[in-house]
Amino acid sequence: MSCKSIGLPCVLSLAVSLAACGEKSSTAAASKTEATSPTVNVSSSNLYETTALKKIKLLENLMASAQQQKLDVTREETLVWFAKEFLNFANWDEQNQDAVAYMFNAYGPFKNDKDKLAAELPDFQRKKVIEILDAGIDELNQVISGEIVRPPVRKVDWQNTVAGDNMFVSNGKPIFLYDYFSKSVGQPLGQPDVYNDHLGAIYHGGENLYPVDHDRAINSFLLNEDGTWNEALMKEVTDISDDNIGFLIYWNMGLPEWIEKQEPEARKGRSLFTGFDIDNPLVRDVWGKIAKHTGELTKDKKVSRMGYILSNEPHYYSEKNGDRKHWSHQFKEMNDISSYTLNNFRTWLDNKYSGDIATLNKNWQTSFFSFDKVEIDIPIDISHRGKPMWYDWNRYHMDRTTNWFTYLQGELRKGNPDAHTSIKIMPNMFSENTRSHGIDVEALTDLTSMIGNDAQTREKRKLNFKKDEEWQSHYGWYWEELSTSYDFMESVSPNKIHFNSESHFLSASWWRDMDPSVEYVHSVYWLATMQGMDANLAWFWARDPDGSPEDRLEGEMNFFDPALAGSFAGSNNQQPHISNAFTQVMYDMNSLSEEIVALREQRRPIRLFYSETSAINKPRHMTEHFKMYEKIFFDGFPVGYATQNIINKQDNSSWDAILVYKTEFVTADELAALQSYLDQGGTVIVDSALSLSKNEYAQPHAKALKASKGKLIELNGKADEAELREVALKAAESGLPDLVLTEDNGTSYKGVNWRVVKQADGSYLANLNNLGKHTAKLKLTLKDGSQVSAKDMLTGKVLDSEFELAPKGVLMLEVSVK
Structure with a gap:
């Protein structure tokens, strides 16, 4: 599920999309194939369906001809499958317009036009089927004639794919896995119309198994109060079919009543998808036992080969702006904190200030008698941003979350020492300016054995924005969140499998379009894969084989996360061209998987210095940083990042220069890491005297960088991003492509x-x-x-x-x- 979104904005009409489909061209295409297609026994009342069926027959005849020449037609087999499925879906939608209108009504931007959209949808889908068939017929004709020569598709071996050192491997070669995260809830694992090469066939103990109101997969209800296990629920984890590879997810939403009775504070400081206090001793004990035991029970199962996702979209937004609450506040997220969180914070402060309460009082402008008397209002007001109290809370907030996941992973590995792990980190935790969410993307990426995330992109502006976004003036789609976060995570952990367990490339809570382009789908999946993605589960497949929506979406849709109710409308479930394009682009990339992996291993000669210290203290640090990132994103090499830990842990010869840009606040340890790089002969470019000038509390540093054995290029702050790019390219000239x-x-x-x-x-x-x-x-x-x-x-x-x-x-x- 996704939480990136709450509210009801503007209205879109499907009429434009239908016009764009080109009724004239579709009719012309129908007459074009009339003479060559055999008669089809179908009512002539629906021209579009009749035309589509004739084109399917024509394509199938071409496929037979191609196979006689020993040409690969895997792509066409998938195209025909989607064409037939969506003709079936269109008929269901036509016969159930009230139900379809109900689905459109659940999504705010479509609500006012629900009946119109429902009436137009069946023929929209039929026209799109005709379009993809026309394109498929044209391409296969070119293949047969020899005009184009395609590499044969390498299908995923869903039974025997394994996790290699830094990639998934199928039959000895790298493979990029694809599927849908949420998939026809109510349908059994292995149902052939839902689990196949066209839609993907990854198994998991997730949303496809359980009814609406049950906490899914590995959850808090597995352990009884007396220390025994709820064996019936445990079977829903251990009895998952061992036919295909898969993953398991820790679903942290609910708590059994017995925990809340013993610990009344257990839900204080909860978040949207973590329904409990991660500092609570009883909760930690329960989850530690669950992690260890489920690790033991599933360690040899195929469903654990893609690892254990330790959390779904963790975030703990803890800020407010005067009387204005953060959007997450309505979901009880960090409305307050427990006594355990407060006491842990006090201990953290005691250590941070080396027991000197006077220094804390000076920084905070308070008069606490001792650390065990420190108080703080949470959510914290953003008026404190840039001040010591703001920094201390947000730095601690990240540390405590990292501590929770370190503990959880550690307990899991007591039961399954070889367990692969990931966390479904929302990449906007890195790419956006806010830092009150408690997620240290670097620390969590470094912690787990796989890179985990659920990156999203969009072809058009967000629907809750009243005017176009800045990127639309220059780019065909919004790639900032995807690219900056992927380059950062890959810089932190360059040798790990990268698992996007809920890709929001096709739709997201605040981005929906009835007619996105096929070209966009190809572009985004190529970029994400080139930037490191090894497996992705798209959001989402919610059609049952008869065309009806999955079980959760029938009847009253009263979900804790309101985004789910509106997810069906305007999604790939109503877009044959987009569903087909997703699988086709994965086929293309898997046909060249070894070449893609070779390109992904290209060196990152220029590193942008990233400081979480500046990101916490500055209101627009990431917005500023993107301008520099953007300038070196199109120069023939992957952008890299350098942090204190990257410099200290990785081979410094892996890059040629580090560029420091608008990074005013750094800790003494961060400054020391840069100095150590210079001491080893490295090159550091600093954009102005303001960068690196202050510590985490906005106090001037006693020391400044010295060139030492390296090269220190200090600029006067007047150079713009284009000029800084030239300086960086010159400094890294020897490492640039030929x-x-x-x-x-x-x-x-x-x-x-x-x-x-x-x-x-x-x-x-x-x-x-x-x-x-x-x-x-x-x-x-x-x-x-x-x-x-x-x-x-x-x-x-x-x-x-x-x-x-x-x-x-x-x-x-x-x-x-x-």
């Missing part, structure tokens, strides 16, 4: 993100992804001016050294020197 891509899209903003790696035979692999709003004119050369030629690895077509790439266009190239 291949050069020149882009002209008619604007001052670059749009093509690209990566390149040299192969053993002297050729290069290159991935190009046009995130820009405009068509890009591109030219490929080598640094020394040598000319090159390129071949599109997905079509076999040869490109000149100069070519164009449309917005959201993606190319995977093999580049040879002429």
Whole structure:
């Protein structure tokens, strides 16, 4: 489930989407195939369905012809499957318009037009089926004629895929796993219309197993008050079929009554998806026992091969703005804190200040007699931001959450020492400015054995925004949250499997579009995978095989998280072109998985210095930082991050320079890490005298960086991001790619993100992804001016050294020197 959202904004109409579908072109396409398609025994009352069925037959005939030539038609098999499914769905929607209108009514932006949308939906889906069939017929004709040569699809071996060192492996090669996180609740695991190559076939003890009001998967109710186990509930975990690989999730929502009776404070300081106080001793004891025992029981099961997700979207927003509450406040999130949390904070402060209460009082402007008398109002008002009390609370708040997950993982590994773990971290915990949420993305990414998240993107602006967002002026879709967070997490843990266990690329709480583009789907999945994603579970598949919504979405939809009720409307469940595109792009990437992994291992020559200290203290630190990140995102290499821990733990030769940008506040330890890098001969670029000038309490540092054995480039603060980029590129010149891509899209903003790696035979692999709003004119050369030629690895077509790439266009190239 997702919580990124609460409220009811503007209204969209499906009429525009239907117009965009092109009724004229669909009718023309129907007449085009009339002569060559066999007669179909179906009522002529529905032209669109008749046309679609004829096109399915035509495509199936082409597939038979292709197979006779031993050509791979896996892509077409999936296309036909989706076409037939959505024709079935369209008929169900047509016969159940009241039920469909009810689904549209559950989503605020569609509420006022629910009846109109429900009436238009069946033919919208039929037209989209025709569109994907036309595209499929055209492509397969090109394959048969030899005009394009596609790499054969590598299917996932759902039974035997294993977790390797830093990737999932299927039949000896890397594989990118795909499925849906929530999947037709009420349908059994293994139901062939729900678990197959088209929709994915990963098993998990999650939402597909349990009724609406039951705390799902591994939960607090497994342990009885007398210390025995609820064996009936435990079987719902241990009896999961061992046919396919999967994962298990810790569902932290509920608490049994016996815990609350023994511990009246057990729910104080709860959050939206963690329904209890993580500092409560009884809660910790119960969950420790549950983690250890379920680890023991499931350690040899296939359902644990993708690991244990320790939490669903943890966050503990603890701020307010005067009388204005944070959106999470209505869900009882951090409305107050327990005595356990307060006492732990007091101990933390005692250690932080080395027992000197006078210094705390000076910093906080208080007069506490001792640390055990310290008080704080939570949620804390943002008027304190930038002051010592704000820093101390938010730093402690992150530390206590990290402590909770360290304990939970430790208990799990007492039962299953080899357990893979991840946490479904919301990447906006890193990319957005707020830091009162208690989530230290670096620490949690470092803690678990897999990188976990549920990144989201969008092709258009959020529906609760009244005007366009800034990115829309330059880019085809919103990639900031995805890219900054993925580059950060991959910088922290470069050798871990990366599991997005709830990808919100197709829809999210505040982003929905009835007719997103297929090109967008291709672009976003290519970028996410190129930035490290090894497995993703899309949100969400909620159609039963007969076309009806899943069990949870029938009848009264009264969910604790209101986002779930509206999730069906305007989702991929009503979009044949998008559902098909998701699987097709995964097929494409898995056909070139070894090449993608080689590109992902490209070095990160420039590192942006990241300080959680500045992020906590500054109101817009991440907004400022993105401007610098954006400037070096389109230069042919992955952006890297450096932190105190990255510098201290990793091989410093993995990069050529660290760029410090608008980072005023750093601790003494952070400053010391940068100095140690200089002492080893590293290069540090500092944008101004203001950066690195103050400690966590806004006090001037007694020491400043010295060049030592390295190179310290200190600028005067007047250089803009473009000038800083030039300084950084020069400092890292020796580590930049030999291949050069020149882009002209008619604007001052670059749009093509690209990566390149040299192969053993002297050729290069290159991935190009046009995130820009405009068509890009591109030219490929080598640094020394040598000319090159390129071949599109997905079509076999040869490109000149100069070519164009449309917005959201993606190319995977093999580049040879002429």
